[in-house]
Amino acid sequence: MEKPEILSPAGDFICLQAALDAGADAVYFGLGTLNMRARSGVNFSPDDLPEIAARCRTHGAKAYLALNALMFEGETRKVADLIAAAKPYVDAVIVADWGVVSLCKKAGVPFHVSTQMSVSNAEAVRFVAAQGATRVVLARECTLTEVARIVRETGVEIEAFVHGAQCVAESGRCLMSHVTFGKSACRGECHQPCRRRFVVKAIDFYSDGKGNPVHDATTEFEVEPHTVLSTKDLCSLGFVDKLMAAGIASFKIEGRARNADYVATCTRAYRRAVDAVADGTYTPALAAELTRDVSRVFHREFSDGLFYGRPGADQFTSVENSCATTVKRHAGIVRDYFMKAGVAQVFIQDHELRPGDEIQIHGATTGVVELTLGELRRDAERPAVAAKGTWVTFAAPRCRVGDKVFYVEKREAK
Structure with missing residues (x-):
């Protein structure tokens, strides 16, 4: 069985590196405007394109630019300039506006049709493919049976969301x-x-x-329940084998506004699930383990989305906030890293640290590093606690000056 592409979100360089390190085959990102996360503050600039492309190519991964918002009259030149700037660095542009389709065709840039176009049947897939689309991101309303039929009847490369937030609309x-x-x-x-x-x-x-x-x-x-319009998140780890059997070419993880821990954790989980299906080791026990893993990071209640029927009989969440089983507390910042010793020096700015604590180190080049703290040192001292306003050293994988250090606090599952 051919493995689908694992397509991960990247809102900044920390998330980009985290996705690549966790096994993403491709990433998608925005350039600050005309994309579906334009207001989130997690976007790159055109000046970042060479670095994005270099990192992706080093890892053998593809890079897709999201230009999937509506384009209004008077914005044509701006969008054309963005496409021209991106052309040498991206493998495709994700679009949702026919004007942007036209601009991509004029520029000779491959484009994927976004889920925003609500392509939900084989006839529509064939039509957009005839206009030049090299891939179609199906409407999230498509059931698994319909997805399989569309793949079979069209032969067009199909992408589908497999994890993350869902919209009520x-x-x-x-x-x-x-x-x-x-x-x-x-x-x-x-x-x-x-x-x-x-x-x-x-x-x-x-x-x-x-x-x-x-x-x-x-x-x-x-109004009770107050989550009357708030949908559950999608989690497909329990039926990845069925999604692969349907012939989906790309598994898309939602979350360009989410943090690097989320990106790394979800990418790693779907990487393991897809690899397990391919080598015959995918089991319900593994699916349950991976679901527990992604439950650590931000999510609402999980569901199967609309893959097994629409509208979902159990579509809306009963919990207002995140159901994550862990939460990160900012602890401090890396002040130095001693390569030969494999030791980081960290200045504690907020949450104290102790031996045995689970921590994460986040950085634009580092990505996400996870570890359990061993012995703490401060020159000849071996402090039992690293308090706010002090510094300590400890053994850690490669990280860099300026990287942020987080204490990982466990919480009860909701």
Whole structure:
């Protein structure tokens, strides 16, 4: 069975390196505008393109640029310039606007049709392929049976989301944020009103002629459950074998606004799952283990998405916040690293550290390093605790000056 591509999100260089180190075959990223995470603050600039390409090529991975927001009149030159700047460095551009399709074709840049285009049937797949699309990211509303049929009937390369947040709207094409906050999801500016609490208040239809209500009511009712529009996250680790059997060419992990720990953990889990299916060692026990692994990082309640029916009978979460079983507390910053000794010197700025603590070190070149602390040293001392305002050294894998150090705190699963 041919292995699908593991396609991971990259919001910055830390996430990019974390994805590559964890086994991603490809990454997707934005350049600060005209993509579905434009407001998140986790985007690169055009000046970063050579470094992105160099890192991906070193790891034998592909790089895809997300230009999957709507393009308005007057933005054509700006988008054309972005495509021209990206052309030498990316393997394809992810698009959701026919104008951007036209610009990619004029520039001779391969393009993938985004899930934002809501391609949900074989006829639509054949049509966009005829327009030059080299890959189609199917609408998230497609069931597993439909995905397999589309792959079989079209022969077109198909990508599908396998993990991460889901939108309550059709393929993410939602106007709630636009109406409520004046920030459109279709422009990558979603303020996620669907994740918020809702209050109901009675409004009197009758007034006294001066515009005052006849029967004024101040009572308000909070809608329960308050997650009435908040969907569960997708986790496909329990049926990766079925997704591979369906012939999906690329497994996409959502999360360009998530941190590097999330990227590394999810990429590593799907890498292991895909490899296990390919070599015949994928089992329910392994799937359960990997699901526990990804439960460590940010997620809402997990579901099978819409792969087994739409709308999902159990689609909405009952928990308002993250269900992660760990949380990171900023501890300090790497001040030096002694290559020959394999020792890091860390200045403690916030959370104290002790031997036996689980920590992570994050850096733009380092990516994500995870370790359990051994002995702490401070010159001739062997402190039992590294308190705020002090420095210590400890054995650690390669890291770099300026890298951030986090204490990993365990939490009970929700």
